[in-house]
Amino acid sequence: PLCTSLPHLSLRQYQGFWFPDNWLPSIMTMQNHFKARPTDLILASYPKSGTTWLKALAFAVTTRTRYPLADHPLLSLNPHDCVLCVDELFADGHASKAEALPSPRLLATHTPYSVLPDSVTSAESECQIIYVCREAKDVAISGWHFGQNIPWLHVEEQHLLAENLKLFCQGLGPFGPIWDHILEYWRESQRRPNKVLFLKYEEMMEKPVENVKRLAEFVGCPFSEGEEREKVVEEIVQLCSLEKLKNLEVNKTGTLASTNIPNASFFRKGEVGDWRNHLDPEMARSVDEVCEQKLRGSGLTLGTIK
Numbered sequence: 001p002l003c004t005s006l007p008h009l010s011l012r013q014y015q016g017f018w019f020p021d022n023w024l025p026s027i028m029t030m031q032n033h034f035k036a037r038p039t040d041l042i043l044a045s046y047p048k049s050g051t052t053w054l055k056a057l058a059f060a061v062t063t064r065t066r067y068p069l070a071d072h073p074l075l076s077l078n079p080h081d082c083v084l085c086v087d088e089l090f091a092d093g094h095a096s097k098a099e100a101l102p103s104p105r106l107l108a109t110h111t112p113y114s115v116l117p118d119s120v121t122s123a124e125s126e127c128q129i130i131y132v133c134r135e136a137k138d139v140a141i142s143g144w145h146f147g148q149n150i151p152w153l154h155v156e157e158q159h160l161l162a163e164n165l166k167l168f169c170q171g172l173g174p175f176g177p178i179w180d181h182i183l184e185y186w187r188e189s190q191r192r193p194n195k196v197l198f199l200k201y202e203e204m205m206e207k208p209v210e211n212v213k214r215l216a217e218f219v220g221c222p223f224s225e226g227e228e229r230e231k232v233v234e235e236i237v238q239l240c241s242l243e244k245l246k247n248l249e250v251n252k253t254g255t256l257a258s259t260n261i262p263n264a265s266f267f268r269k270g271e272v273g274d275w276r277n278h279l280d281p282e283m284a285r286s287v288d289e290v291c292e293q294k295l296r297g298s299g300l301t302l303g304t305i306k
């Protein structure tokens with residue numbers, strides 16, 4: 001089925017999730033033709049959950065012996081141009097772009113776990129996944145602002161926020177329902193902790209160094225004692241911080257290579273709990289109630305604050 005209730009974007013339902021109608025053909029091709037390699041690292045997220053940040057951090061960590069931090073690609077390239085989205089690589093209908101990338105590949109996806117190809121999810125598959133999860137109200141607000149900032153997703157009228165949130169609570173958003181998206185990756189991270197690392201945006205904000213170390217250990221390149229002494233983790237955290245990236249010329253003025261989205265639209269406030277500036281108590285409750293109900297019994301709670 002097709003949903004055209006959102007003012008800015010039509011969504012199509014496929015295997016229990018809502019996909020942007022214009023992305024779905026590429027995602028379906030990816031599902032059928034993407035051949036994961038054992039050395040692949042895939043960064044997964046629901047949109048507006050910290051994808052850009054995770055891309056920057058994972059890229060900086062995994063390439064740290066290749067690039068000096070003082071002259072780093074992230075200083076002149078947007079993180080989305082450093083880590084390509086596998087969902088988009090199949091837009092021309094075949095796998096050649098993904099196959100042309102040299103190993104080890106660092107890729108990203110918004111595709112739900114259950115929709116990923118077998119070559120990624122099967123018991124034999126050795127590739128790894130890092131998922132970043134963010135509290136749902138902040139995701140909704142971040143998505144709302146993102147829509148306002150890019151020309152082809154215009155949602156500027158304020159009354160539409162309430163409308164948009166109602167749909168969000170019905171699971172209707174790009175790659176929604178958000179709770180199913182999060183739960184699928186969460187369950188897999190519990191079942192196969194060597195396969196899926198589950199990170200929370202709020203915990204990364206609170207303890208960035210610790211979480212970057214977890215990331216490095218998970219991918220098999222922990223920081224050495226020498227690196228610890230030289231404070232390499234701290235430098236990576238600094239390089240990938242919102243303040244640093246947001247103020248780079250490339251991110252102030254550039255646009256993404258794959259679309260015409262302004263790089264600046266990926267960097268806003270990065271605040272935990274920014275929903276408080278936008279949602280009244282009833283709106284907040286509507287998101288909390290549905291998320292609590294859906295996550296009940298899973299052992300997972302969203303965010304670190306109410």
Ligand code: A3P
Nearest residue numbers: 048049050051052053142241242267268269270
């Ligand atoms: P806000 O809109 O709440 O500020 P995504 O990258 O998945 O599209 O998510 C975008 C959100 O992550 C935005 O949140 C953005 O400001 C925040 N963000 C982007 N880069 C970040 C960084 N380096 N550190 C922390 N947050 C970042």
